Amino acid sequence: MNKMKLKLDKLINEGVENLSVEERRGFLKMGLVVTGVFAGGSLLSVTSNVDKAFASANQFAEKYPYKPHYSMIMHIDRCIDCELCKAACAETNKVPNYGFRTQILERPIPDGIDQKREFLPVLCNHCNVAQCTRVCPTKATYKNQQNGIVMMDTSKCIGCLSCQLACPYNARYFNEEKWAVDKCNFCFDTRLSKGEKLTACSDACPAGVRVFGDLSNQRDRVYKEVHTVSRTVWVLRPEAGTKPNVFYTRG
Amino acid sequence: MASSSRISGMTLNALESALVGRLKTGSNAYYLSLSICAMLLFAGSVAGLQATIGGHHVFYGVTRQVSWGVLISTYIFFVVTSTGLCLVSSIGHIFGSKTFLPIAKRACFLSICTLLAGFFVIAAEIKVPIRMMVYNIISPNLTSNIWWMGTLYGVALGLMIVEFICLQINAHKVAIVAGFITVIAEIAANSNLAGVFGLLNGREFWHGPYLPIFFITSAVMVGSAALIFFCILAQKINGGEMAPEMKTCLSACRKVAILMICVILFFTIWRTVSTLAGMPNGQYVGVMAMLTGDYALSFWGGEILMTLIAPLVLFILSGGKRMRMMLVASALMVFGAFFMRYNMVIVGQVIPVYHDLGVTGSTELLKYFPTLNEIVVVLGGFGLVGFLFLQGEKIFNGHKVEEH
Numbered sequence: 001m002n003k004m005k006l007k008l009d010k011l012i013n014e015g016v017e018n019l020s021v022e023e024r025r026g027f028l029k030m031g032l033v034v035t036g037v038f039a040g041g042s043l044l045s046v047t048s049n050v051d052k053a054f055a056s057a058n059q060f061a062e063k064y065p066y067k068p069h070y071s072m073i074m075h076i077d078r079c080i081d082c083e084l085c086k087a088a089c090a091e092t093n094k095v096p097n098y099g100f101r102t103q104i105l106e107r108p109i110p111d112g113i114d115q116k117r118e119f120l121p122v123l124c125n126h127c128n129v130a131q132c133t134r135v136c137p138t139k140a141t142y143k144n145q146q147n148g149i150v151m152m153d154t155s156k157c158i159g160c161l162s163c164q165l166a167c168p169y170n171a172r173y174f175n176e177e178k179w180a181v182d183k184c185n186f187c188f189d190t191r192l193s194k195g196e197k198l199t200a201c202s203d204a205c206p207a208g209v210r211v212f213g214d215l216s217n218q219r220d221r222v223y224k225e226v227h228t229v230s231r232t233v234w235v236l237r238p239e240a241g242t243k244p245n246v247f248y249t250r251g
Numbered sequence: 252m253a254s255s256s257r258i259s260g261m262t263l264n265a266l267e268s269a270l271v272g273r274l275k276t277g278s279n280a281y282y283l284s285l286s287i288c289a290m291l292l293f294a295g296s297v298a299g300l301q302a303t304i305g306g307h308h309v310f311y312g313v314t315r316q317v318s319w320g321v322l323i324s325t326y327i328f329f330v331v332t333s334t335g336l337c338l339v340s341s342i343g344h345i346f347g348s349k350t351f352l353p354i355a356k357r358a359c360f361l362s363i364c365t366l367l368a369g370f371f372v373i374a375a376e377i378k379v380p381i382r383m384m385v386y387n388i389i390s391p392n393l394t395s396n397i398w399w400m401g402t403l404y405g406v407a408l409g410l411m412i413v414e415f416i417c418l419q420i421n422a423h424k425v426a427i428v429a430g431f432i433t434v435i436a437e438i439a440a441n442s443n444l445a446g447v448f449g450l451l452n453g454r455e456f457w458h459g460p461y462l463p464i465f466f467i468t469s470a471v472m473v474g475s476a477a478l479i480f481f482c483i484l485a486q487k488i489n490g491g492e493m494a495p496e497m498k499t500c501l502s503a504c505r506k507v508a509i510l511m512i513c514v515i516l517f518f519t520i521w522r523t524v525s526t527l528a529g530m531p532n533g534q535y536v537g538v539m540a541m542l543t544g545d546y547a548l549s550f551w552g553g554e555i556l557m558t559l560i561a562p563l564v565l566f567i568l569s570g571g572k573r574m575r576m577m578l579v580a581s582a583l584m585v586f587g588a589f590f591m592r593y594n595m596v597i598v599g600q601v602i603p604v605y606h607d608l609g610v611t612g613s614t615e616l617l618k619y620f621p622t623l624n625e626i627v628v629v630l631g632g633f634g635l636v637g638f639l640f641l642q643g644e645k646i647f648n649g650h651k652v653e654e655h
Binding site: 098099105106107108120122131134135136137138139140155156157158159160161162164165166167168169170172173174176179180236237239240241242 | 306307308315316318319377378379380382383386387390391392394395396397398401447450451452453454532600603604605607608609610611612613
């Protein structure tokens with residue numbers, strides 16, 4: 001070690017003017033990587049999760065250029081399970097009492113200090129890699145290429161129920177009156193196509209749990225909340241790999 | 252084959268009288284069996300029609316989350332058996348192994364019968380079968396495993412009928428070509444059937460390459476057992492001594508069955524061990540349900556004992572010569588395989604999709620049990636196979652085969 005120190009001490013400073021451009025670039029790159037890892041380390045977990053959950057990540061934006069890219073973010077700490085959303089959905093979309101397009105799950109938290117349970121509103125996640133549309137043998141369910149909504153063409157549904165099985169969110173049921181599978185379509189036929197800006201559930205929620213918006217619009221609240229790195233945003237069942245468009249957050 | 256040749260040269264009237272003559276040669280037990288099968292088929296048709304008109308939600312035990320019940324598992328049971336029959340028969344008359352030639356015609360015929368039984372059961376399961384016939388053709392989804400599976404099995408059925416007719420009229424070259432394409436179609440259809448389950452990311456119990464490998468291996472296993480079962484039964488129906496060639500053939504089928512049982516046992520052990528060791532979400536819950544939970548009887552009794560262990564022991568003890576022992580072994584396996592398919596289909600669904608989220612109502616496994624209507628439709632499928640098999644033995648004169 002001492003020898004090394006002595007040798008280093010005797011070295012003459014060559015200056016930087018003789019370094020080649022490649023060497024400079026290499027050094028700078030290495031510096032940026034090291035700095036990035038240390039400085040960005042604390043943010044890494046959040047950003048990487050956002051990237052995974054973020055439905056309009058570059059590769060998907062290129063593949064599915066939805067405009068608007070309808071999406072919803074749930075502020076679950078505000079949900080009190082009043083079920084006004086369910087009632088509004090059922091009334092707007094004529095959902096029979098044996099089925100549902102949206103529901104509210106209850107998660108007990110026995111060890112919670114401030115609360116002992118929380119509520120999780122769920123509905124079709126309008127996934128970018130939708131398994132239901134892949135498995136349907138007759139294209140009765142499909143992604144709308146303009147807005148990304150997973151739609152149903154009830155006249156083509158054969159009732160094989162493979163879409164129900166493929167859905168990782170239990171978002172589908174067979175409607176006996178329509179003789180077809182029914183599901184949430186963000187109220188496209190009943191509200192959005194008629195000029196309304198919100199879905200029935202989002203409009204009916206008194207606590208502002210369900211924020212509906214356009215993920216492709218940088219001024220939209222959904223876009224802002226999903227892209228705020230300091231906000232913890234997650235999706236349900238990310239392991240299913242379906243790139244859902246319904247996000248969850250608190251606060 | 253000589254008698255078949257004579258038939259092809261007959262007038263229609265002569266053909267009719269010949270067939271009636273053959274049908275009249277059955278014993279009382281034969282007619283009783285035929286009547287029972289016909290009644291089961293009729294009852295199954297009525298039960299299926301009633302549910303289709305009156306609503307599956309009323310007459311079937313399926314629910315929103317357990318949307319595929321015993322009818323789907325029975326469909327799988329029949330069509331996978333059909334694939335197995337087709338593959339085992341192809342060893343002889345497609346790939347030229349003379350040992351397997353005596354079963355060629357019967358295997359082809361039974362493969363058609365079991366496929367028809369599969370279609371019969373699925374017709375009662377699909378909620379809007381009329382739309383299926385139209386939109387499967389005019390609006391196909393090429394990324395859908397179900398579409399490929401249905402289409403390929405449909406193609407296989409058509410080709411097998413051509414193959415069977417060609418075998419009857421001694422057009423062997425056409426039969427071999429049709430048979431070879433059928434084998435490819437059946438394997439592809441079988442793989443797609445497994446892909447229906449294996450490609451679902453959101454269902455950990457099914458997801459992965461395990462099922463397609465398992466399906467094709469178990470198809471050959473059950474197919475060889477089904478051939479042994481039906482050939483020995485046919486011998487009892489047609490009377491007389493079993494030809495030495497047939498005995499050798501059944502002994503070879505028995506060897507195929509033993510090999511495949513060992514492979515399936517190997518798969519089952521390693522799947523269980525890997526699940527217990529790693530405890531992957533979803534899959535672990537399902538495997539535990541089969542090992543110690545609600546499906547333990549169906550798994551240990553139906554899948555392990557009836558389908559694998561008992562037939563393995565009996566097939567080995569039979570030495571390929573004790574026909575009664577082989578009949579029992581093959582019957583156990585064929586009917587045990589029914590539980591094997593049932594476990595695969597149902598256990599994959601009773602795990603709620605939000606199980607890992609810990610939400611109320613999703614921490615326990617869901618419940619499913621077949622209703623009377625579902626059970627009668629299943630029996631109708633078995634009735635159809637039995638009816639066609641019994642009729643076929645008489646009409647086609649015991650499916651006798653000449654070397655070609």
